[in-house]
Amino acid sequence: MSSGATPDPYTDPLAFGQRLQILRTRRGLTRDQLGGLVGRSGSWVKSVETGRLGTPKLEVILRIAEVLRLRDLSDLTGDQSMRVDLFTGPGHPRLPSVKAAVDAFPLTRTREAPPTAHLNARLRGAWQARHSAPNHRDVIGALLPDLIRDAQATVRQANSGAERRAAHAVLAEVYSLTQFFVAYQPDAALLWRVAERGLVAAQESEDPHALGVAAWLAAQAHRDAGHSHFDAADAVNLRTLAFLEPLLPDASDEILAITGALTFEAGYTAARRGETGTAWRYWDQARAMAARLPADYYHPVTSFSHAIMGAHAVTIAVELHQGGESVRQAAAADAVTIPSRPRRARHRIEEARAYQLDGQPDVALATLAQAHEAAPETIKYNGFAKRIVLEEAESKAPARRRRASELAARIGVLAA
Template structure:
């Protein structure tokens, strides 16, 4: 929009929101806040003095230059905050949309071999620092082959093929998080759930619910996300005594999801109760147990304690918990990098930009794409770019440019 230079920030936000047809509730939800908060911002009753929240509003409004919101203030620099993209997404989208148009092919599909390929792809997701690029290149063929496996089989083999198909779409959800359109995110989450239900497999249903919960939480439906994962855990609970270890792993992962979701809503009591359940599940499993896709296990439970404390803005507790961890025991490179992002957030909450910059640089070194495509990491990088001490501005600028938060040069 072509807004007058002298238009105040609150009016700019309101006009930009209305021009996109967004309600206050939707925009506020995308920023992790309530509609009353946004109403006060837009009316001028409350100042928007948090750079992190300013970044969130810009991202939600798909604004690539913060001056569209702030006005031509001399101290504000342009920031790339609109919807993220990745070159793997168009081919993935094409494969997802082909299902209804591809005729049934003759000949069986080796479901066991397909399962092996999917398991290898999950391992690649957790071990590569460039996981979106490397896994994204594999996904189109996996999607097509999974769909063909279901079309070309029947009976027990078809149920097994549906479990594999659900796993494929869950992996698609992970690999395209934050870079796909909402339509693709919802579609692949729904297909994962449908395939798991068609398989009538409790573990697959639990994993699909965990995946759907991720999508709902990140698209501003935390209440629904919490309900889905809690319901899925309740349905899985009767099967735990006679089921394999992985069923307990999924049950624990659902509770960790609920813990983070509650923490982001500021519900400390609920968050720690859900975390406690996940902790008890981890204690009942072997010390070295790790679920293949959710990476639930002892280390991930401990990592989630840091996330819960950070989301509750208990930075001292978060950093104290982090001090007692050995990140290298986590086999997932992606999850290890995200831990350092959480620690970065804790340091920023305390105003320690020097420590935050050091830690976020470490997270980027471990997994560049995790930092580049995780909104909390990008917000932290932008905040550091703005607030870093003079002696560290060059380093903060290089990091921001490396993850495409700032224009090069």
């Protein structure tokens, strides 16, 4: 090549350590923070990044990918033959039709808007269908396009300020349901459009419950975007809590539930930061709010209830990397049945994380099988479940390796 030729950017591909440093920096983590989250030291991370240590074993790579919330494992390994979606699913077949409804910008009156009462009844049915269906994404994905279009039309065709505010409250909840569908799908921009539109519609509604739900989902979107977005998650969360707290003395069940859900979310973010005392303090506050609710109450959006607090305790312990405590909480939580199939499957995945953290990989795989039985579409799009299965598929124990491989085929890892 002549000295004036354009250099080939792929002649010297990035080493694993270089990729790790770039991805770590992008997530806003120090070496000590990343090391602590994967069970290593900051000096170990430095040695890997500078090339003094070689590429770690697969189980460590998967833990790093989990902490960095990578969408594709090849971003870290550089091996394009190893393209594995981790925290984004392969894309649901109904995603294009839902996306088309979200992206549409109708200015003409092409459909007659239904009454808000009718839309509310359809929403209640959609939430019930989501909680009861093992293929919940398929079910709500079929309902969402018309719900989105009808809710938008109801806002546009409202005849008074009160009607418009009520219509915005319904539209905000439709976007909340939509966010459940688009989460972990291969379209991050769509997720953020839905979250932001939900916040705008909730603000226009001036309805405290709608504002709380939209903030709850926005805080999750910020937190899932990575460590550098945790402050944004807290800002949305804590400001909304400050807005709702004056309403608590005479609060309805739904206001109490959304306040409790937001309180737990603050603890969840604290746990992701490694702030043990703060995380458990928020969990205690949320449990006290749950205790004020009727025993059979179950919030349709957040799942906040008596039943969910045990599952939340498992999540806090797992995020704090407290292996023994997470298993203890998992044993306690099993005494209560979560009525929602996808939420029950999510809890089983959190339990599996607890068992693997505690050095019980066979129990972790058995628990993931229970998650698959409860709601196959939940485990299919869950990166933590995929990480455990991929790691155990490399186990030195033949029986465990076989079980993990069979589960990988069942949840669709091989098709991702």
